[in-house]
Amino acid sequence: MRQLRLPAALLTAAALSMCTSFAYAARDEHRFDISVTIPTFDFYAIPADPEFLQHEQRMPWNLATATLDPLRTQFDMINSSDPxxxxxxxxxxxSNGRSTFGLKVTFNKQVLTLSDTLVVSAADAYHGxxxxxxxxxLPPAAGFEPGDYYGSVQLIFDTTPP
Incomplete structure (x- = not known):
């Protein structure tokens, strides 16, 4: 019986090619958006939590009191010259399309209306x-009706000469 002899280098190359045929190269890519807000240091009013304006806020239903728990957050305020x-x-x-109820917005312990309300003094605004x-x-007179309610709040900030 005649024996076939292959050079060692050829055997090694054959063995490596068999091993690498089972190893596949993998590639994964992700793309995401980035946005930033760089405020002017002369005037800004921004939420302390940067995610606050990016997501819908939830007011949880309190079973014990049959009311909605308040929504709470904080704002960072600065103005270099005025209140x-x-x-x-x-x-x-x-609103849920059939029923509505109002919201009371309190900003720095001041209830907001459609008229300007002083919320930060000049001294506090200067330092931030x-x-x-x-x-x-605000509970309706007949009480809260079941349903999914949606709405929005628009806050407007201005400077006021002292």
């Missing part, structure tokens, strides 16, 4: 301050 005012752009309501914001559901 700061805030107002609502429109009366905020939540973080202030609380609270949004409460």
């Amino acid at each position: 700061m005012t805030a107002r609502l752009g429109y009366e905020p309501v939540l 301050i973080r202030v609380p914001v609270r949004i409460d559901a």
Whole structure:
């Protein structure tokens, strides 16, 4: 019987090609968007939590009190020269298409209306301050009706000469 002899280099190459045929190259790519807000240091009013404006906010239903728990957040405020005012752009309501109820917006312990309300003094605004914001559901006279409610709140900030 005649024996076939292959050079060692050829055997090694054959063995490696068999091993690598089972190893596949993998590639994964992801693309995502990035946005930034770089405020002017002369004037800004922005949420302390950058995600606050990016996502729908939920007011949880409180079974024990049969009311909606308030929504709370904080805003960072700065103005290099004057006090700061805030107002609502429109009366905020939540609606399910059949039923509506109002919202009370309190900014730095001041209830906001459609008129300018002083919310940060000139001294606090000059150094910058973080202030609380609270949004409460105003219970309808007949009580809250079941359903999915939607709405929005528009806050407008201005400077006011002292």
